[in-house]
Amino acid sequence: MSTAFMMREADDRDPMVPRLFKVRRKWREARDIFTIELSPDEGTHPFSAGQFNMLYLFGTGEVPISISGDPARPEVLLHTIRTLGAVTRALQRLKTDDLVGVRGPFGNPWPVDEAEGGDVVLVAGGLGLAPLRPVLYTLLARRRSYGRIALLYGARKPEDLLFKRELERWRGRFDLDVEITVDIATGDWLGNVGVVTKLIPGVPFDPLSSVAMVCGPEVMMRFTVKELLRHGLAEERIFLSMERNMKCGLGLCGHCQFGPLFVCRDGPVFQYSRIKELFRVREI
């Protein structure tokens, strides 16, 4: 029996067995970052903003990758990936119609429903914009259910900015505040230079009704939380997405342990008030 057949058979039944997806397209976002579009032979792959899949490449390995597409279009499965090691390099080399095993979606979503009725502040650092993009798609699709919406995005250099065309479109909207900053730039960059936390004082949001969703490197998230708290946001209103090495994605193996929590099962999205003690501890 072929591996492909076994996988399709097992579809939707055993979360440990990958389902086969075909590569539809792949494109470069920045120097070492690309987006890959996958689709199943049949059916769709519903997911919520903030969830991730385990992408499996035969003979190479499996990696957790957040879904970066629109939850309202589950027939188009997008992942935005940085080429780092064996698996992500192999993913980067895939061609149209090549096969990828997909397990998931796993993890809990961003609190998009809970945020209704108030302002929403999204703070993304680097590749952290990828797991937040599905949130923005959802917020914009239900624009009237929210107050002010702000996207604050920090990257290393102008060349490293992801989703440039969409950023331009979002910046052109009257019902969305988009502020972008980079750490390093030469004179021809006309945008902000400085850390992403510096953008927070510039966006008007009501701390009592706002929800902040933050995704990026942990150091960046720590400083961002500090700044959000300084602006009056309560700890319960701040949400972060955490990353840990993973194996099962199901809360079984313990690989992704974060103190008493498992990132795959209890996260990756956490309310800051729930993890604040762990957040300050080194080596967790």
Place this chain on the structure above:
Amino acid sequence: MRTLEDILLRHPFLKGLDQKYLKLIVGCASNVRFRAGEFIFREGEEANHFYIIRHGKVALEAFSPERGAITIQTIGEGEILGWSWLFPPYHWPFDARAVELTRAIALDGKCLRNKCEQDHDLGYELMKRFAYIMDQRLQATRLQLLDVYGVHDERG
């Protein structure tokens, strides 16, 4: 229309300052505007002013012959630009260039410096405010130096 005094009174930088000092500072203030691309000050020039940015954006730049102008930081609406007028030798360490049309309030630092020497209460109030800004900028610079989005780090 709001007067210079109104704007200064409401600015967080001067919040809580004694009325007599506010009057003195208003006396040292003037409205200025810079076109996009215009230099507000150049590295090495004498530093005699500081600016409260009302509108627009200013880039602090260092020039390197190999890489051209490198932007170290941008200063935007509501922020304070420049504290070199407070410390000898009173020279600007960087260039400041308006990235877009920028309106600001310029404060005569040279005049204030003398007033601070004569009245240490005023000196302390201003030092306290500038120390706070310097602390904020130092923290931001440290975070920038961490290069958190580099591939050596987790995610990002």
